[in-house]
Amino acid sequence: MSKKAIGFMDSGVGGLTVAKLAMEELQNENIAYLGDEARLPYGEKSKEEIQQYSLQIANFLIEKEDIKMLVIACNTATSYALDYLRNHLLIPVIGVVNPGSIAAVDNTKTNRVGLIATNGTVKSGAYEQEINKINNNIEVFSQGCPRFVTMVENQEYKDAKKQEVVDDDLSTINMDNVDTLILGCTHFPIMREMIQKSVGDSVKLIDPGYETVKQIKTILQQHHIENDEEEDTTYSFYTTGDADNFNQVANEWLNYEVHAKHLPIKELEEL
Secondary structure: OOOOOEEEEEOOOOOHHHHHHHHHHOOOOOEEEEEOHHHOOHHHOOHHHHHHHHHHHHHHHHHHHOOOEEEEOOHHHHHHHHHHHHHHOOOOEEOOHHHHHHHHHHHOOOOEEEEEEOHHHHHHOHHHHHHHHHOOOOEEEEEEOHHHHHHHHOOHHHOHHHHHHHHHHOHHHHOOOOOEEEEEOOOHHHHHHHHHHHHOOOOEEEOHHHHHHHHHHHHHHHOOOOOOOOOOOOEEEEEOOOHHHHHHHHHHHHOOOOOOEEOOHHHHHOO
16 A cells, blocks of 8 residues: 555646546546646657656656656657666656557457557657557558647647648548557547547547556556555646646646646756
8 A cells, every 4th residue: 555646747738638547547546747848849859858858757756746656648758768767767667658559459450550649659669569569460550740739738629620730630541541540649639539530430549548547557556556545635736837828728638626836947957
């Protein structure tokens, strides 16, 4: 049993899609979340930069919140920094690529799986490698959609006129005849309706967050660090960006009154 929090990190608000599922499924667990919006987008950063940022965030959450495990709720950071963090930290660390890959393999009927993600995640080849480890008969079609991240961060996903942007960015993947599409960026489930409208109802959308929460449960049990006591849980939120903007998206998505603290980049860089 452990009352310590589970740490979540992302480049912005996208990781809240995973945190929300954890809040619903693991109601006894405390959560500490950090969105690094000031250095967004991670998808355009180098591997070395992402590893450096990820370690800074992990060290902050360990020092400030005394977290018992870390969830990299960001596909790009998972792709580039998962092994790096596991080598540097003493707590369990999980990402979202392996869970998303498992879900896609389980769902596809035609062995044609699509992936939409940041350019960094696509370039890393992490999903292709993970999927082919599970089933090397599956063909993966990848498409970078960096504009979607900006749409979510700027709350433009509420604007029906932006459907044209979504349709335009998904035109290539729509020609690949996939039956399953991985939402390979944690920002993307927030605009799920627009994506589903573009690809059609016959394509199954995969949100890696669901499978990730299953893995969180398993690791808590394996390490005997789950919090079994039924008491008021605490949720802490930090952003390196604008706290008001973060709160607005978070409040709406989580249906919970969020009061994120602004964290200056300088504080992270000193860790």
